[in-house]
Amino acid sequence: MSAIMPTYKRLPVAFVRGRGATLWDAEGKPYLDGLSGIAVTNLGHCHxxxxxxxxxxxxxxxxxxxxxxxxxxxxxxxxxxxxxxxxxxxxxxxxxxxxxxxxxxxxxxxxxxxxxxxxxxxxxxxxxxxxxxxxxxxxxxxxxxxxxxxxxxxxxxxxxxxxxxxxxxxxxxxxxxxxxxxxxxxxxxxxxxxxxxxxxxxxxxxxxxxxxxxxxxxxxxxxxxxxxxxxxxxxxxxxxxxxxxxxxxxxxxxxxxxxxxxxxxxxxxxxxxxxxxxxxxxxxxxxxLADTRLLARADVVRERLLAAFWTDLVEPDNVAEVRGLGLMVGIEVTVPGEGLVLAALERSAVINVTAGNTIRLLPPLVMSDAEAEQLGRVVAEVVNQASEVTT
Ligand SMILES: Cc1ncc(COP(=O)(O)O)c(C=O)c1O
Incomplete structure (x- = not known):
């Protein structure tokens, strides 16, 4: 029995190190962080x-x-x-x-x-x-x-x-x-x-x-x-x-x-x-954060991420709405929300789903364009996969 009160449903991964938009597990496997500890490490890990x-x-x-x-x-x-x-x-x-x-x-x-x-x-x-x-x-x-x-x-x-x-x-x-x-x-x-x-x-x-x-x-x-x-x-x-x-x-x-x-x-x-x-x-x-170039990354990373997402999304009808401001990105999907987080984790990316079926992406401001595109691709893949399973 765990010594920890069971107040959280935990994912089967533990991170031991982080830099910028990357987290590593104990085996040294890197993960792209699209969550920032739920909007906390906005400047990236260990800034x-x-x-x-x-x-x-x-x-x-x-x-x-x-x-x-x-x-x-x-x-x-x-x-x-x-x-x-x-x-x-x-x-x-x-x-x-x-x-x-x-x-x-x-x-x-x-x-x-x-x-x-x-x-x-x-x-x-x-x-x-x-x-x-x-x-x-x-x-x-x-x-x-x-x-x-x-x-x-x-x-x-x-x-x-x-x-x-x-x-x-x-x-x-x-x-x-x-x-x-x-x-x-x-x-x-x-x-x-x-x-x-x-x-x-x-x-x-x-x-x-x-x-x-x-x-x-x-x-x-x-x-x-x-x-x-x-x-x-x-x-x-x-x-x-x-x-x-x-x-x-x-x-x-x-x-x-x-x-x-x-x-x-x-x-x-x-x-x-x-x-x-x-x-x-x-x-x-x-x-x-007084550096306005850093703040400006919020919109750029958002655009890169969403552009890659739309490019790789097979069925646009699987998306009900995209919402948010800057690097609070919500993608409400019509496929079941549960399972998406684990599927992304299997593809070495950390994402979140909130309010049932809204994929919530909160990457750090320091995420590079290439990382943003990678994250967008992974999110498209897990939505595509969930759509195949349900149809
Ligand atoms: C808008 C908002 N207010 C308050 C809280 C609570 O913050 P904390 O978990 O640090 O108590 C959260 C946490 O997710 C939040 O998103």
């Missing part, structure tokens, strides 16, 4: 700048406490603020924690304004994490039902439906709307930019906070440091994690305006959040 920063900081000072000033935290905070136009940052360790901070920040804003039962609008298809607050914001009975009762204070509305939000405008408890600019786990579904701009306008009209969960879309993944920077909509609260440390755990909840001052002394905290080591990794990532 030299991140590795150097982590190694140097680990030799200097790993952890103190948020009881003290932390120079690296102040530095990364300043870097993020300058890159985003937000006004302040709370550092934590994961995406769920970044969203918990956002939820608490919204509730605190409500209480500061005299709203006793602050309520947050969330979307159908949303995924915000597995902690109880984030889970309450997440959609889907399968994940939620075993852990009822959910914490109250959320109202769910359909995605891309501005009228549904307008219809709630008279509800005086609403303080915020929390959305992912591209729903990742929900099937790589970008929200309509017009919808997002509409949400901005509604939030401005009613004094609600527009909160973006950029845990998966952020840190270069969508071709900008944060996806909102491509969408002409600026949120009031920005939660991120995943790629911020390129594999070293770090999350951040950023805010601007009134929201940036909502949480005061004692309102929130974490032992590890914003440690010298985590922030060294974060600074290395943010400074590396």
């Amino acid at each position: 030299p700048r991140v590795t150097q920063a982590v190694v140097e900081q680990a030799g200097e000072l790993v952890h103190t406490s948020n009881l003290f000033r932390i120079a690296g935290q102040e530095q990364l905070g300043a870097e993020l603020i300058s890159a985003t136009g937000m006004d302040s940052v709370f550092f934590c360790n994961s995406g769920a924690e970044a969203n918990e901070a956002a939820i608490k920040l919204a509730r605190r804003t409500g209480h500061n304004r005299g709203t006793a039962q602050p309520t947050i609008l969330v979307l159908e298809g949303a995924f915000h994490g597995r902690t109880l607050g984030a889970l309450a914001a997440t959609a889907g009975d399968k994940m939620r039902a075993p852990f009822e009762p959910m914490i109250p204070g959320f109202i769910r509305v359909p995605r891309d439906d501005l009228q549904a939000v307008h219809d709630l405008a008279s509800n005086r408890n609403i303080v915020a709307i929390l959305v992912e600019p591209v729903q990742g786990e929900g099937g790589v579904r970008p929200l309509d930019p017009i919808y997002l701009q509409g949400l901005r306008a509604i939030c401005d009209e009613h004094g609600w906070l527009l909160m973006f969960d950029e845990v998966q879309t952020g840190n270069g993944r969508c071709g900008a440091l944060y996806a909102y920077q491509r969408l002409n909509v600026v949120p009031d609260v920005l939660a991120t994690a995943k790629g911020l440390g390129n594999g070293y755990p770090i999350g951040a909840c950023m805010a601007r305006g009134e929201a940036s001052l909502a949480l005061g002394v004692g309102d929130h905290g974490t032992t590890y959040g914003g440690s010298p080591l985590a922030c060294a990794a974060g600074s290395a990532v943010v400074n590396t």
Whole structure:
């Protein structure tokens, strides 16, 4: 019996080494990484700048406490603020924690304004994490039902439906709307930019906070440091994690305006959040992503990958839709989704399937054109193969 709780269905491979877009197993077999640890190693495995920063900081000072000033935290905070136009940052360790901070920040804003039962609008298809607050914001009975009762204070509305939000405008408890600019786990579904701009306008009209969960879309993944920077909509609260440390755990909840001052002394905290080591990794990532040529790779790699995919796909009817933004690529297929991941693994490529039958590709920004084409070919092959089996 395994010593590990059986909370994951694991694939039959263990990687021991990684560089750029390549992973190796213990036998030395290379795999092309089309997943980046689920949108985490956006700069590729063991990016030299991140590795150097982590190694140097680990030799200097790993952890103190948020009881003290932390120079690296102040530095990364300043870097993020300058890159985003937000006004302040709370550092934590994961995406769920970044969203918990956002939820608490919204509730605190409500209480500061005299709203006793602050309520947050969330979307159908949303995924915000597995902690109880984030889970309450997440959609889907399968994940939620075993852990009822959910914490109250959320109202769910359909995605891309501005009228549904307008219809709630008279509800005086609403303080915020929390959305992912591209729903990742929900099937790589970008929200309509017009919808997002509409949400901005509604939030401005009613004094609600527009909160973006950029845990998966952020840190270069969508071709900008944060996806909102491509969408002409600026949120009031920005939660991120995943790629911020390129594999070293770090999350951040950023805010601007009134929201940036909502949480005061004692309102929130974490032992590890914003440690010298985590922030060294974060600074290395943010400074590396300041290179716009690297961000521009998101669209180029996407195009190369999809071009090769379409070339080798035998039956276009096997694809229902291709969605996404930058290097969040979703290919919804009409063939059965299960089996595709293993079939790709047999062809030495790591891919993912989400929301049943959407192939989710999240390769690193450093993937070469040739690697992108190879990945596109493998994805076409596994779809072709699944189609042969089912017909
Ligand atoms: C949009 C989004 N929010 C939150 C999370 C949760 O992040 P974590 O697993 O780091 O808690 C995820 C993870 O997949 C995510 O995609």
